[in-house]
Amino acid sequence: MRKFKHILLIDDDHASNYYHQYIFNQSELSENIYTVDNLDNLSLQLDHINQLNEEEIRPSIIFLDVNMPKYTGFEILEKYIHIFTDLSNKGAQMYVLTSSNNQRDKLKSKGYEMINGYLEKPLNDQFINVLKGIS
Amino acid sequence: MITANKYEKILNLIQDLSIDNNTKKLLLKEFSYLQKTVEKQDFKITRLKEDKKITEYFLNANIQDLEVSNKLLVSYKEKELLQKENQLLFKESQLRQIIDALPSGIAYIGKDFKYKLFNDLYNQWFGCPEKTIIGRHVCWCDRKLEFNKLIIPILKETFQGSLKEFIISIVDFNENNVILKVYTVPALDNNGNNIGAYMYAQDITAIKNKENELKESEERIRDVFDNVYDAIIELDSEGYITNFNDAARKFFDVDNPLGLHVPSIVHPDDIERSKFFFEKLKNEGFYENYQGRILKEDGTIIYIEVNSVGKFDKNGNLIGSRDIVRNLTETVKIQKILEDKNVELERYIESNMQLENFAYLASHDLKAPLDNVRNFSNLLNESALERLNTEEKIFLQFILQGVNNMQKTIKSLLSFSQVSNKKLELQKVCIFDTLNELKTDLSVTINENKAEIILPDTPKKLFISVDKILFRQLMQNLILNAMKFTPKGENPIIFINCTSNQQGGWLISVKDNGIGIADEFKEKIFLLFKRLHLKKDYDGLGIGLSICKKIVELHNGRIWVESEEGKGSTFYFTINN
Incomplete structure (x- = not known):
């Protein structure tokens, strides 16, 4: 039995998504990992995810990248705040997962109650273990 | 009251006077009247004799002195004025009525400086309510010190034959302050000999007060007029100065700006606009907040703001104007400094932030290890590929891809930092030639994309002052950008245009038929x-347009985009000349 049913990665970087999918699989953290990397119809995808029942594939952890084309992670968060709030209320944990070590972004993420933490890429074993422990 | 004793004495004295009996009777009679009224000090009796001769008797009885001196002075003289019967049109009482009715004070003063005649108004000003001042010295009233001081010399001159006039302020017997203008005129007898002076006084209090009020208010206005910071000028319909304040002197830097022709110092570039405002003045009667420049002879430019009100004749034709001119030069200067400082500051902050990143990212420290990663990954890819499983092959592909991306990033970062650190080398560059060269250089890409590039319809020898290398890079980036964002399967058509703008520089545009940009991303x-x-979808690092912006800003220009999603974009930038 994997600890998290579903993990959602919102990131445009294909390589990064591949890497994280790989290590989540290796650590047997989750049954299913899916990614949103086509940001053009993000709203539809998010809406779809949010409509899913608990029993189905609604994510229990969401990782959100910051540096993406068109909109930054924070802009996406603001744009679809109602969906993210909803997901958070339904028990999803949310993390900012980014390659930038930017103080401003760190502070910004602290401003959101629904964001559980600010993580720098790549995810390390220590964090994976924490996730395992808490789940 | 004169005591009975004194009265007796005076009667006796009159009896003793060596005058004819009729007169003596008359004096006694007169005196008896007087005795009943007040303690009279002196009096006059005028008597018309049977032979039409007028005799005036002056009885100067100092009653106080009677106690000691027992003397009564009676002077008299006969005025032998032969009056032809029919010439005597008015009786004295009638004349009296006339002179009393005059709105001026009139008096006649003898050469002894004593009043011989006065009217009611004169009495009100210089006399007293109960006593007559006939026979009194002009300086009798010690409350009129000022008058007393100056009247004697004036009268002396009048007796010599001069007409004199003076203004004096007095308190009349009703305690009113009155300002009088007094004329003195020599009085002559039939032989032309001076026998005294006429005084003629006019009440000018109201005029004087009005005058003072007017003067005060004029002074106040003048004070404001001269002490305002703004120049106030009045112009005739031709634009010549007809009136000005102190500030105008300073403003035009001349002692006397009178007659200065204002339209001829308007800055040549503002003439059209100033004419427009002049039309407005003619049609609407005023204009507000005209901002323009004047060009002085020495070449200095003064920035001004003018508010003007027109003056019109009764037919509605403009005959002049009153202009309030504010000097904005200092304000403009400060504004300019502030703006420059702001731009400088912004540039400094921006370049500082970016430079910090570049210095870190684009250094050899980053490049060297990356080269190692690339080299060894390539080696691994060649030697170990057959031994790797599918997943491992993917890993290796990611490594190679990542290295490749990073090298590109470093390369463009370096080019960006090169642009932002480059010293501008301005030279005359021919737009047409530059674009033609570019077209040749980019011919491979142009052909690949089946693109059509239409050059501006400008003269072949149009030169602009730019840094040649940077300008080429700018145009190249914009053209490549335009070609890149064309929907797949369509041929890019790119129009390049170049027009002169209002500031005397150039506006260059690159128009494409690409995918367009949503409003929220235009900046x-x-x-x-x-x-x-x-x-x-569209490869790239997001650096091309940043470089364009940098290049344009280095030339003190501005770059922006106008676009409609799905229809295409037009990039504009300005180049100052």
Whole structure:
């Protein structure tokens, strides 16, 4: 039995998504990992995810990248705040997962109650273990 | 009251006077009347004799002195004025009525400086309510010190034959302050000999007060007029100065700006606009907040703001104007300094932030290890590929891809930092030639994309002052950008245009038929590393337009985009000359 049913990665970087999918699989953290990397119809995808029942594939952890084309992670968060709030209320944990070590972004993420933490890429074993422990 | 004793004495004295009996009777009679009224000090009796001769008797009885001196002075003289019967049109009482009715004070003063005649108004000003002043010295009233001081010399001159006039302020017997203008005129007898002076006084209090009020208010206005910071000038319909305040002197830097022709110092570039405002003045009667410049002879430019009100004749024709001119030069200067400082500051902050990143990212420290990664990955890819499983092959592909991306990033970062650190080398560059060269250089890409590039319809020898290398890079980036964002399967058509703008510089545009840009991104696209699309759709690092912006800003120009999604974009930038 994997600890998290579903993990959602919102990131445009294909390589990064591949890497994280790989290590989540290796650590047997989750049954299913899916990614949103086509940001053009993000709203539809998010809406779809949010409509899913608990029993189905609604994510229990969401990782959100910051540096993406068109909109930054924070802009996406603001744009679809109602969906993210909803997901958070339904028990999803949310993390900012980014390659930038930017103080401003760190502070910004602290401003959101629904964001559980600010993580720098790549995810390390220590964090994976924490996730395992808490789940 | 005169005591009975005194009265007796005076009667006796009159009896003793050596005058004819009729007169003596008359004096006694007169005196008896007087005795009943007041303690009279002196009096006059005028008597018309049977032979039409007028005799005036002056009885000067100092009653106080009677106690000691027992003397009564009676002077008299006969005025032998032969009056022809029919010439005597008015009786004295009638004349009296006339002179009393005059709105002026009139008096006659003898050469002894004593009043011989006065009217009611004169009495009100210089006399007293109960006593007559006939026979009194002009300086009798010690409350009129000022008058007393100056009247004697004036009268002396009048007796010599001069007409005199003076203004004096007095308190009349009703305690009113009155300002009088007094004329003195020599009085002559039939032989032309001076026998005294006429005084003629006019009440000018009201005029004087009005005058003072007017003067005060004029002074107040003048004070404001001269002490305002703004120049106030009045112009005739031709634009010549007809009146001005102190500030105008300073403003035009001449002692006397009178007659200065204002339209001829208007800055040549403002003439059209100033004419427009002049029309407005003619039609609407005023204009407000005209801002323009005047050009002085020495070449200095003064920035001004003018508010003007027209003056019109009764037919509605403009005959002049009153202009309030504010000098804005200092304000403009400060504004300019502030703006420059702001731009400088912004540039400093921006370049500082970016430079910090570049210095870190684009250094050899980053390049060297990356080269190692690339080299060894390539080696691994060649030697170990057959031994790797599918997953491992993917890993290796990611490594190679990542290294490749990073090398590109470093390369463009370096080119960006080179642009932002480059010293501008301005030279005359021919737009047409530059674009033609570019077209040749880019011919491979142009052919690949089946693109059509239409050059501006400008003269072949149009030169602009730019840094040649940077300008080429700018145009190249814009053209490549235009070609890149064309929907797949369509041929890019790119129009380049170049027109002169209002500031005397150039406006250059690059128009495409590409995918367009949504409003919310029209400014963001110029940010470093900002991309709007996924790599798989439109590859790129988000650096091309940042470089364009940098180049334009180095030339003190501005770059922006106008676009409609799905229809295409037009990038504009300005180049100052």
